[in-house]
Amino acid sequence: MRLAALAALAGCTAFDPARPIQLVTNGWSAHDQATLAAAAECWNLRFGTQLAVVPTPSADQVVAFDFDALACWSSWGRYLAGDPGHDSVCPVTDMIRSGLGDYWVGALLFTVVEHEIGHALNIPDVSSSDESVEMFSVMGENFQPSFAGGADAFSAFDAKVFGDANPDFTPAPACDHVRLVDDDDTEARCTCDQSSAFGRVAGIAITNVVPSGPDSQVTVPP
Ligand SMILES: [Zn+2]
Secondary structure (H helix, E strand, O other): OOOHHHHHHHHHHOOOOOOOEEEEEOOOOHHHHHHHHHHHHHHHHHHOOOEEEOOOOOOOOEEEEEEOHHHHOOOOEEEEOOOOEEEEEOOHHHHHHOOOOOOOHHHHHHHHHHHHHHHHOOOOOOOOOOHHHHOOOOOOOOOOOOOOOOOEOOOHHHHHHHHHHOOOOOOOOOOOOEEEEEEOOOEEEEEEOOOOOOOOHHHOOOOOOOOOOHHHHOOOOO
16 A cells, blocks of 8 residues: 555546546455445545446446455555556455454455545545544554444544545535444445534544454454
8 A cells, every 4th residue: 555656656547536436346255345335435425426336337437456465565455546546455364364453353354445445536645643633544554443333434634635635626525424333244334423422533432343244253363
């Protein structure tokens, strides 16, 4: 995810977030495709983008996803700007083998593709000196450390870097407050919280959750 040379290329082939961006997968299971769709829906809810996972692309803005162990080399995903854009994701078994740190083991694929979609929306890898805003940031240097369902899906920092990357696009969120929740089928997904009483991230108890599901069978390295 941190390939400076490739990030520099992104400016040449920026996608227009006001128009549909279709995501296609190569060799992904139904679960993996559903997880990618769930991550895309988070961006749609929060920013009014038109991301959609499709079997066959019909729009002029397309990103092709695959799994490639070479993507594990320096990080867990590798985005190549272009049209189609191309994103290689480290196979989940290899992510686990490489050591998980604080990541939520039950939502590894979701976590990675949610970040990678940000690159398709023209956002470079960014860092913030303020750890409090970077917490739970999709695009931040330490994007999404361990999170329990219920956290804000995007930080204010994410909204800022999205805006910086797309100055001509006015976000049209379908929801004022997008939260992450557990999902047995897609690892995690976003939901719109209608409750004005819902607190910010700082008010939520954070635990390293290993939800039940296929990934919970793995042994987490100490
Ligand atoms: Zn990245």
